[in-house]
Amino acid sequence: MISFIAVVGFNCMTVYLTVIFLAKMNFIETLNRSILSHNSHLCVGLDIDSDRIRSKSDMDVSELVDYSRKVVDATREYAAVYKPNMAFFERWGSTGLGWLEEIIEYIGDEHFLICDGKRGDIGNTARQYAKSIFGHFGFDAATVSPYMGSDAIGPFLEDTEKGAFVLCLTSNNSAEELQLQENGGTPLYENVIEMCLRLNSNGNCGLVVGATQESELSTIRQKSGDMPILIPGIGAQGGDLETSVQIGNSNGIALINVSRSILYAGDQSSKAITAVAREYNERINESLESSSG
Numbered sequence: 001m002i003s004f005i006a007v008v009g010f011n012c013m014t015v016y017l018t019v020i021f022l023a024k025m026n027f028i029e030t031l032n033r034s035i036l037s038h039n040s041h042l043c044v045g046l047d048i049d050s051d052r053i054r055s056k057s058d059m060d061v062s063e064l065v066d067y068s069r070k071v072v073d074a075t076r077e078y079a080a081v082y083k084p085n086m087a088f089f090e091r092w093g094s095t096g097l098g099w100l101e102e103i104i105e106y107i108g109d110e111h112f113l114i115c116d117g118k119r120g121d122i123g124n125t126a127r128q129y130a131k132s133i134f135g136h137f138g139f140d141a142a143t144v145s146p147y148m149g150s151d152a153i154g155p156f157l158e159d160t161e162k163g164a165f166v167l168c169l170t171s172n173n174s175a176e177e178l179q180l181q182e183n184g185g186t187p188l189y190e191n192v193i194e195m196c197l198r199l200n201s202n203g204n205c206g207l208v209v210g211a212t213q214e215s216e217l218s219t220i221r222q223k224s225g226d227m228p229i230l231i232p233g234i235g236a237q238g239g240d241l242e243t244s245v246q247i248g249n250s251n252g253i254a255l256i257n258v259s260r261s262i263l264y265a266g267d268q269s270s271k272a273i274t275a276v277a278r279e280y281n282e283r284i285n286e287s288l289e290s291s292s293g
């Protein structure tokens with residue numbers, strides 16, 4: 001399918017139609033377009049928790065819709081990517097999924113969208129997840145758990161326009177219970193990298209690496225080649241932004257995810273949320289400039 005933009009202009013009795021045809025873009029091209037058009041590597045995680053919003057403790061979904069719209073309006077100039085976390089929508093049942101559909105439509109086509117669902121199941125089930133995430137909701141990428149092996153990842157990589165960010169080494173405290181354990185002398189997270197490299201024939205597989213795993217980030221970037229890396233753990237979890245930006249982007253794309261520090265900034269006004277998003281974007285760009293210089 002070829003997409004197009006139609007521009008219609010009127011000049012007295014003349015009506016002219018200009019159609020600009022745009023060839024389909026693959027996963028990396030779509031991601032790069034969003035980064036370049038917004039001059040940003042910032043990913044805003046939409047983990048909107050009613051318990052964290054100060055206005056009231058008994059918010060209904062319609063009020064959460066309003067709050068999420070406020071967040072998007074306040075950050076869309078500074079974000080390249082939005083990452084709705086499925087749990088915060090699914091907890092409200094069908095009404096919450098309606099909220100998710102509404103906020104996806106509200107964000108529009110100018111930003112890259114990652115579904116943060118951390119799906120991971122056998123092939124046929126994974127294929128249904130992929131159809132839902134990409135076909136129904138229209139996300140560009142999904143976060144995926146590798147625990148069940150390549151069967152759980154492959155269906156998310158079949159469409160060259162879509163992709164997956166596979167959990168590699170995460171920022172939570174208990175990550176070391178599995179991810180740093182050795183398998184044949186190699187840490188499990190390195191086995192995940194090797195598997196993802198084998199699956200990456202379409203160039204649409206990326207990794208999730210927590211910013212708090214600073215000592216391993218260099219190893220992961222080196223071993224993963226130019227695979228895109230999604231880096232959460234900045235801000236509330238205490239990961240170092242500058243180090244994450246510089247190492248992550250040293251041989252490929254790294255997205256810096258920030259959620260709580262932006263979502264609940266200051267007095268939670270649009271002005272406060274915008275200020276924090278702007279600051280993160282400026283710091284990311286400054287780090288990129290200093291590393292390239």
